[in-house]
Amino acid sequence: MFSLSLVRAGIAGPSSLSSINKVLPRTFIRNASNGNGHPHIPVIRTLGQLRRWRKEAREKGLEVGVVPTMGALHEGHLNLVRTSLARHSLTVMTLFVNPMQFAPHEDLSTYPRTFERDLSLLQSILPPPISPRQMRGLVIFAPTPDVMYPLKGELQDLRNHKGVEVDVRGWADVMEGASRPQFFKGVATVCTKLFNAVEPDHAYFGQKDIQQALLLRILVKDLLLSHPSPSNLHILPTTRSSEGLALSSRNAYLTPSELYVSPVLYKALYAAKKLYESEETAEGKDITGEDLIAASTRIILDEQERILSPQTTEPKGKGVELQLDYIETFDKDTFQPIRGPIGENKQFVLAGAIWVGKTRLIDNLLVGWETS
């Protein structure tokens, strides 16, 4: 028989659903019985429910992985979940569009919210239960803003915010932090709260947001967190479309013409990485950070010129407004920009952000190292 705790954790089979229906509060088992033959995924809404679930997992000695997201799921998110499911008995996907990381002029109100679709996608990747020993469990933690910010006040205009803000000073004000000054404060604050709430043994983030993931490693180290520990905060590679575009929830904003143009950021970063890695420059050892930035920038400016040119014969993407925000080369540990000759065996990040129409896209490539 399946035990109640296994059912609660989402790792017991559908035959046990009637028993949890009797025992668990309705909010906890929302969507418990979906009738579509897929495994159910419990949706936890409150801190109390989450803490009870976590206590049981600890008492049973079950390892917990967390995948923090803002929903509007795509294959990049699903890969994070698959990895956590494969490695740990239990996985919590958090699904919370965090107001604090959006400045008042940013896209909080239009950010895609696709909860029912997200749930179906997650159901479709859960392996069918074979035997209790082989089962893997997934729950969703989808709190309201009042659960995450119990003091309730202003969350976007931080001049008027009262309450705790977590600021990873020295790492949060360059690249993404320079373009979006309150972004990392919001991310660091909400992730500290999520880590306190879930107490995960392991946490999974995507390389697509490399600065965010590396900054969070610094956060857990500097706050002496053990759940997760810095070495258990994992960064998984970026999932891309066949054209190279990094998958992103905000890609949903792009028109077909904009989608056509969008892989230019990846192509620009890739060209600079190849330039650095080419034998010619490695032997010369004198290629500079500025050279790599210039090589990437050139590709974006050329594409900008091409799509705006009345002479262009390629209709796709024609007229799309492309705007470079930044291209940067930076040290993976200090976030300091790389300037002057890079030399050999340097570990750094090539990253950039562009506006495609009204949508801001980011991407990066790692040079001389890999994430883990």
Ligand SMILES: Nc1ncnc2c1ncn2[C@@H]1O[C@H](COP(=O)(O)OP(=O)(O)OP(=O)(O)O)[C@@H](O)[C@H]1O
């Ligand atoms: N293409 C991707 N490959 C791997 N991980 C990804 C990818 N896209 C997002 N992630 C990761 O998923 C987690 C949740 O990200 P989030 O919910 O913000 O989605 P997103 O696609 O990054 O959305 P946005 O468009 O807002 O940037 C983050 O750790 C993020 O780095």
Ligand SMILES: CC(C)(CO)[C@@H](O)C(=O)[O-]
């Ligand atoms: C880490 C995160 C879930 C915090 O809100 C968000 O920034 C994201 O989805 O990358």
Ligand code: BAL
């Ligand atoms: N993936 C990062 C979330 C954001 O841009 O707000």
